[in-house]
Amino acid sequence: MENIWESIKNSIKVKNPDNKYIQTWFEPVELLETESSHKGTVFKLGVPTDFHKYWISENFLDKICQEISTVTKDHFEIQLIVVPELGQQDSGIVQPDLPVVETQQSLQAQLNTQEHNSYSSLSSKPQKQVLNPDYSFSTFVVGRNNEFAHAASFNVAKNPGGGYNPLFICGPTGMGKTHLLNAVGNYIHEHFPQLKIRYVSAETFLNECISGIRRGEMFKLRKRYREECDVLLMDDIQVLGRGESVQEEFFHTLNSFFDSGRQVVVASDRMPRDISGLEDRIRTRLEWGLIADIQMPDVETRVAILRYKAEKKALNIPDEVVNFIARISKRSIRELEGNLNKVKMFTELRGLPITLDLTKQILASHSSESQQLTVDEVQRLVSEHFSIKVSDLKSSVRSKPIVVARQVAMYLVKTYLEKSLIDIGRAFGGRDHTTVISALRRIEELQGKDSDLHKDIEDLRRKIHNITGV
Numbered sequence: 202m203e204n205i206w207e208s209i210k211n212s213i214k215v216k217n218p219d220n221k222y223i224q225t226w227f228e229p230v231e232l233l234e235t236e237s238s239h240k241g242t243v244f245k246l247g248v249p250t251d252f253h254k255y256w257i258s259e260n261f262l263d264k265i266c267q268e269i270s271t272v273t274k275d276h277f278e279i280q281l282i283v284v285p286e287l288g289q290q291d292s293g294i295v296q297p298d299l300p301v302v303e304t305q306q307s308l309q310a311q312l313n314t315q316e317h318n319s320y321s322s323l324s325s326k327p328q329k330q331v332l333n334p335d336y337s338f339s340t341f342v343v344g345r346n347n348e349f350a351h352a353a354s355f356n357v358a359k360n361p362g363g364g365y366n367p368l369f370i371c372g373p374t375g376m377g378k379t380h381l382l383n384a385v386g387n388y389i390h391e392h393f394p395q396l397k398i399r400y401v402s403a404e405t406f407l408n409e410c411i412s413g414i415r416r417g418e419m420f421k422l423r424k425r426y427r428e429e430c431d432v433l434l435m436d437d438i439q440v441l442g443r444g445e446s447v448q449e450e451f452f453h454t455l456n457s458f459f460d461s462g463r464q465v466v467v468a469s470d471r472m473p474r475d476i477s478g479l480e481d482r483i484r485t486r487l488e489w490g491l492i493a494d495i496q497m498p499d500v501e502t503r504v505a506i507l508r509y510k511a512e513k514k515a516l517n518i519p520d521e522v523v524n525f526i527a528r529i530s531k532r533s534i535r536e537l538e539g540n541l542n543k544v545k546m547f548t549e550l551r552g553l554p555i556t557l558d559l560t561k562q563i564l565a566s567h568s569s570e571s572q573q574l575t576v577d578e579v580q581r582l583v584s585e586h587f588s589i590k591v592s593d594l595k596s597s598v599r600s601k602p603i604v605v606a607r608q609v610a611m612y613l614v615k616t617y618l619e620k621s622l623i624d625i626g627r628a629f630g631g632r633d634h635t636t637v638i639s640a641l642r643r644i645e646e647l648q649g650k651d652s653d654l655h656k657d658i659e660d661l662r663r664k665i666h667n668i669t670g671v
Contacts, residue, residue, distance in 0.1 A: 241276030344502025375533025
């Protein structure tokens with residue numbers, strides 16, 4: 202097996218001659234052993250540090266899997282194991298800078314490594330995020346898809362800490378969750394100026410925790426969030442599922458707010474129960490309050506949003522054009538406004554009036570074969586084809602229909618988009634790379650045996666072709 206591993210390493214080097222990080226990060230990796238498990242063969246690879254483990258997972262796991270697939274057709278998984286002794290062989294290597302991010306391992310384990318000192322790029326000062334003054338309740342277009350979330354947010358803003366706490370706003374990307382978070386903050390700032398508001402993304406909170414642990418200054422973060430804040434607004438909270446240490450801090454921050462009657466409002470693209478890696482105690486806390494979900498607005502609401510946006514931009518746009526844009530913009534409110542902006546920019550640059558025919562020409566790429574494919578779009582196509590919810594694809598549900606649909610979606614994402622195994626796993630509820638590998642192989646095997654599944658995939662391929670032309 203050692204000879205096979207050396208062959209794999211050499212093959213990767215040959216295929217990636219211009220990758221300057223191979224020597225630094227990939228060369229020290231060694232095959233420790235292989236063993237059999239219920240998932241097939243386990244390749245245990247030794248790496249010198251937690252940072253090697255992270256970097257290999259993010260950048261070279263796909264390449265390793267591809268090379269192993271050429272020598273075995275059996276199911277396999279890869280385990281990266283930190284073996285500090287391996288680093289002693291190349292102690293003179295200068296490691297390149299990496300962005301500070303949370304990995305699946307404990308943060309404290311990462312921070313104890315000697316190499317960590319060379320990554321001290323985060324400032325100890327908090328990363329400020331300010332409220333957007335354009336995002337208010339008066340500028341939020343209410344429809345059947347979001348009226349409950351709007352009403353709940355408005356009630357919280359009128360009585361912070363006195364009603365629904367926490368308020369959990371849930372919905373797909375681009376549906377107005379961030380707008381409502383900012384609206385709550387702006388309303389409270391105007392009507393309760395004595396209250397200190399902190400609006401922050403979960404990613405920023407995560408990085409502040411990393412910086413605080415690294416510098417031994419967690420007391421500053423706790424003071425900033427627990428003592429110097431009356432209203433906490435946190436966006437994209439699903440990010441917190443990545444790391445245990447951050448969740449520990451967030452849990453105690455939540456408790457501090459609840460015990461003192463201060464308001465917490467969070468937003469996520471999935472329900473608390475569907476956030477992979479989230480501790481049960483945090484999930485329970487989040488479910489204590491009120492969950493308000495937002496769905497894609499119907500055509501009537503999309504028309505109302507467009508008319509409001511057009512009026513705000515002083516744009517003279519015929520009703521037939523508004524109706525057309527509303528009909529073809531089915532994914533998100535961001536897409537809706539993006540199409541309107543595209544029409545506005547094109548007609549202004551050309552000095553032309555907005556007409557239906559011209560709008561169709563401008564947005565032809567939107568509904569024709571050249572439209573860009575995204576992970577969200579693949580998930581939407583698969584969920585519609587199998588008559589399930591997109592949230593089911595990201596959930597922990599293990600019923601056969603959902604598992605098959607989830608595996609098909611992973612397979613199509615890997616086939617049509619340049620996404621790593623890690624990225625695919627994250628997009629489907631934070632699953633690890635071995636689950637993705639298993640899904641890809643399973644679908645490849647079943648296509649030749651299950652004619653119904655083969656037809657399903659071909660149907661989905663045609664739908665993707667209609668979007669991309671590929």
